[in-house]
Amino acid sequence: MIKPQSNHLRQTRSLDGFWNFKRDKDGIGEARNWFLGFDSECEIAVPGSWNEQRTDLEQYFGIAWYSQTFVAHSSWQEHGVSVHFGSVQNHAKVWLNGTLVGTHEGGSLPFQCDLSRCIVPGKENLLVVQVDASINPWDLPPARIATNAKNEGFHNSNPSVTYDFFPYGGIPRPVSLQVTPTRESIDKIRVDTGLNLESKTAKVGITVTVKDSTACSVEVRIEKAAATAALDSHGVATLYIDIANPRLWDLKTPELYVAEVTLLKDDQAIDHYRQTFGIRTIEVVGNSLKLNGKTVFLRGYGKHEDFPVLGRGLSLPLIARDFDLLKWTGANSFRTSHYPYAEEWYEFADRHGILIIAETPMVGLCERLFESDDIKAKALKLVRDMVDRDHHHPSVIMWSVANEPWIESQKGTDFIKALLSEARSQDSSRPVTYVAHNGIEINAACRDCDIVSVNRYGGWYDYPGDIETGTAYLGKVLDNFHSTFGKPILLAEFGADAIPGEHSLPSIMFTEEFQADIIEAQILAAESRDWVIGTHVWAFSDFKTGQSITRAVRNHKGIFTRDRLPKMAAHCIRRIWTETGQA
CATH class of the missing domain: 2.60.120.260 (Galactose-binding domain-like)
Incomplete structure (x- = not known):
C-alpha cells in the first residue's frame, strides 16, 4: 500500500x-x-x-x-x-x-x-x-516458553520475552484518513531503477496497482518524460521511462526524483500520487561494498525506536536529533534493529544521505518456531511486506531477514535460507543478509548471504573485563567467519554497557572509560581487515528493556543516554571516524 x-x-x-x-x-x-x-x-x-x-x-x-x-x-x-x-x-x-x-x-x-x-x-x-x-510465544518476535529458555535468545527477563528490548x-x-475522489484509486506503486554507470543512462520501471478498477489507464511523468499504459485484467500497469545523465543518489548528494502517477478514466484524472525515488547502484564486488561503483565503508550503529514517555511512538523532532547526532559522530549508516521503523525515518535518510540496513522483526527465532509451517508462512509474508513498503527508498541498501537466530538443525538452516531467498526474489537489486551470533557451526545459512553480518561482544560477554583478550577473540571470530564462508563481513554489533556518570581509573566494566576503550580497540581491529565492510556499534542510545538482573534499569550499551546526552564513547567515536573520514 x-x-x-x-x-x-x-x-x-x-x-x-x-x-x-x-x-x-x-x-x-x-x-x-x-x-x-x-x-x-x-x-x-x-x-x-x-x-x-x-x-x-x-x-x-x-x-x-x-x-x-x-x-x-x-x-x-x-x-x-x-x-x-x-x-x-x-x-x-x-x-x-x-x-x-x-x-x-x-x-x-x-x-x-x-x-x-x-x-x-x-x-x-x-x-x-x-x-x-499479549506476550505470545508464537508471535514474531516471540515470547519465551520457560522450558526452552536456554535456547530461546535473550531470557530471564520480566516480561518473559526472547529479545532484549521492551515489548x-x-x-x-500516526493514524489518518485517506480520501480519494472515487473508490477506483491507486493502491500500490513500485519503482525499480536500472542504472548503467558506463553509458550514464537509467531505465525506471514503475508498476502501479489500482483497486476497484481494470477499466482505467495510468500516466507516469518524471520531469519532462512521460509514459501511459492501460491496466491489465488484474488492475496492474507497468511503465518504463529512460533517463539520460541521471542525477545519482549518494551520501554527499542524495538526489531524489519524483514520479507523478495519475489514474485516468475516460481521459479524466481521478487519482494522483507523487512517489519519490532515487537512482543509484549498490552491490558486493569481491570483499567490498560498492555504492555507484565506489567502495563505501559502513560506519554506524544498531539502534531502536525508543525514547522516554514516547516508548516506540513516532516523534519527528527525535528523528531530526538522531540524524544530527549520527552525522556528528561521523556515522553514515544504521540498522533498523530489530524491526522495520516508521516510514519517516527512511524518508529523512533519503533526503539527507544516510544508509540503512532494513531488518525484519524476526529476532528470538528458535527451533520450535523453525518446525512450524504457519510461522514460516508468516515470516515469509513479513519479508514481502517489508520489501513492498520500503523498496523505493534509495537509503535502504541491504535487507536483513533475522537477528541472532538460534539454529540447532537443518530445519533452522532451511528456514533462514528461505527468508534470504524470499528477500532476493522480491528485490534482486540489494544485498541480503541475516545477523549471526555464536559460531559458524550454527550459521551454515551464512553461505546464502551476500554479506555475512556478525554480532560479538569480546571483552564483555566473552572474556568480561579483559579488553585485550576480548578484542583478540573478536578478531578470531571474524577471521573464522570469513575463512569459512568467503564473504565480506559486517561487524553488526559490538560494545559494552556504560552507566552514565560512572568513571574509574583504570577503566573497569560499566564505566564510561571502559566502554570508550573497548569500542576504540575493536573498531581499529575490525577496520584493519580488508574484507570487513563496516562496523556498527551497539548501540546508538540506551533503551528500555524488560526487568532483569543483567539490566540496571535499561540496556546501557548506548554511546548516548536514552535522552541523547553523549557518553565518553560518543566523543571517542567522533574522533576516530571524523579523522579518517566517511567512505
Whole structure:
C-alpha cells in the first residue's frame, strides 16, 4: 500500500491526538460489543506506546481498546475513504460504526482498512480499535516458553520475552484518513531503477496497482518524460521511462526524483500520487561494498525506536536529533534493529544521505518456531511486506531477514535460507543478509548471504573485563567467519554497557572509560581487515528493556543516554571516524 498523501485530488485527515482507552484484562470486549462504544478508563495519546504514559500501564501486556470519533464530510458519499495505521503493536481489529472493517497481525508495518461502505457522510462516525499486546510465544518476535529458555535468545527477563528490548503496546505511529475522489484509486506503486554507470543512462520501471478498477489507464511523468499504459485484467500497469545523465543518489548528494502517477478514466484524472525515488547502484564486488561503483565503508550503529514517555511512538523532532547526532559522530549508516521503523525515518535518510540496513522483526527465532509451517508462512509474508513498503527508498541498501537466530538443525538452516531467498526474489537489486551470533557451526545459512553480518561482544560477554583478550577473540571470530564462508563481513554489533556518570581509573566494566576503550580497540581491529565492510556499534542510545538482573534499569550499551546526552564513547567515536573520514 502507499502512504497517505494530500494533493489536488487526494485528501488526508489526521486522527492523531487523545483517544479513549480501556483495558480488557479478561478479553470480554468483543462478547460485550465494545466495538459499539465503551466506558473509557483514561485518555491515551496517539501516536505513542501506552506503557509510559501512565504508571499503572507500564507493566500491562494484554488487550486494550481505543476509540475516536470524526465527522465525515457530506461529499464523501461516493468517495473512497480508508483509515491508515502506521502500525499497531501487536495485533489489531478495527470497527467503524460497529462494523468490522479490518484486522492485522504484527506490530511494525502499516495497514489500512476501507471505510467506504460503512461511513456515514455528514455525521459523527465511531472508530474503535482492539489492540492485542499479549506476550505470545508464537508471535514474531516471540515470547519465551520457560522450558526452552536456554535456547530461546535473550531470557530471564520480566516480561518473559526472547529479545532484549521492551515489548511496548499501543498505537505508536500516526493514524489518518485517506480520501480519494472515487473508490477506483491507486493502491500500490513500485519503482525499480536500472542504472548503467558506463553509458550514464537509467531505465525506471514503475508498476502501479489500482483497486476497484481494470477499466482505467495510468500516466507516469518524471520531469519532462512521460509514459501511459492501460491496466491489465488484474488492475496492474507497468511503465518504463529512460533517463539520460541521471542525477545519482549518494551520501554527499542524495538526489531524489519524483514520479507523478495519475489514474485516468475516460481521459479524466481521478487519482494522483507523487512517489519519490532515487537512482543509484549498490552491490558486493569481491570483499567490498560498492555504492555507484565506489567502495563505501559502513560506519554506524544498531539502534531502536525508543525514547522516554514516547516508548516506540513516532516523534519527528527525535528523528531530526538522531540524524544530527549520527552525522556528528561521523556515522553514515544504521540498522533498523530489530524491526522495520516508521516510514519517516527512511524518508529523512533519503533526503539527507544516510544508509540503512532494513531488518525484519524476526529476532528470538528458535527451533520450535523453525518446525512450524504457519510461522514460516508468516515470516515469509513479513519479508514481502517489508520489501513492498520500503523498496523505493534509495537509503535502504541491504535487507536483513533475522537477528541472532538460534539454529540447532537443518530445519533452522532451511528456514533462514528461505527468508534470504524470499528477500532476493522480491528485490534482486540489494544485498541480503541475516545477523549471526555464536559460531559458524550454527550459521551454515551464512553461505546464502551476500554479506555475512556478525554480532560479538569480546571483552564483555566473552572474556568480561579483559579488553585485550576480548578484542583478540573478536578478531578470531571474524577471521573464522570469513575463512569459512568467503564473504565480506559486517561487524553488526559490538560494545559494552556504560552507566552514565560512572568513571574509574583504570577503566573497569560499566564505566564510561571502559566502554570508550573497548569500542576504540575493536573498531581499529575490525577496520584493519580488508574484507570487513563496516562496523556498527551497539548501540546508538540506551533503551528500555524488560526487568532483569543483567539490566540496571535499561540496556546501557548506548554511546548516548536514552535522552541523547553523549557518553565518553560518543566523543571517542567522533574522533576516530571524523579523522579518517566517511567512505
